[in-house]
Amino acid sequence: MDSRILCNFYRCTIESILTGCITAWYGSCTALNRKTLQRVVKTAQHITRTELPSMEDLYTQRCRKKAGRILKDPHHPSNNLFCLLPSGRRYRSIRTKTTRLRTVLYHRL
Structure with missing residues (x-):
């Protein structure tokens, strides 16, 4: 099968499922969970014979995009952060008194 078709299938189906609400859950994943998710991406790279973005890259990209939308909306509850x-x-x-916010969206940017 053509690698473009396989790559499109991956991007539209598999990546879409893997990155659903990634900004909410990926920051609190364990290293083992991240490694498992990255293994799916590596397998897809092998099958499609193309370079695909890592889960960490996708997470960073989506977080920056979400933060940009929050900055543009002055009525968003998190805009003042x-x-x-x-x-x-x-x-x-x-600034926080606890370490809870170290892995949330806003701190990772």
Whole structure:
């Protein structure tokens, strides 16, 4: 079968299933779970004979996209969590008393 067809099938079906709500669950996955998910991607690369983005890359891409949408919407409840530093180029990190927020969407950006 043509590798383009296989790649399209992977991107439209398998990747869609793997990345469903990835911004909600991937940050709290264990290393073992991440390795298992990455094995699916590696197997698909072998079958399609093409380079595919890793789960970590997909997660980062989706998080940045989601954060961009939150920044554009001034009425979003999380919009006030994004404060620019005085330089105007980077955002201030969220201050917390616990380590719970280390793996959530906003902290990983």
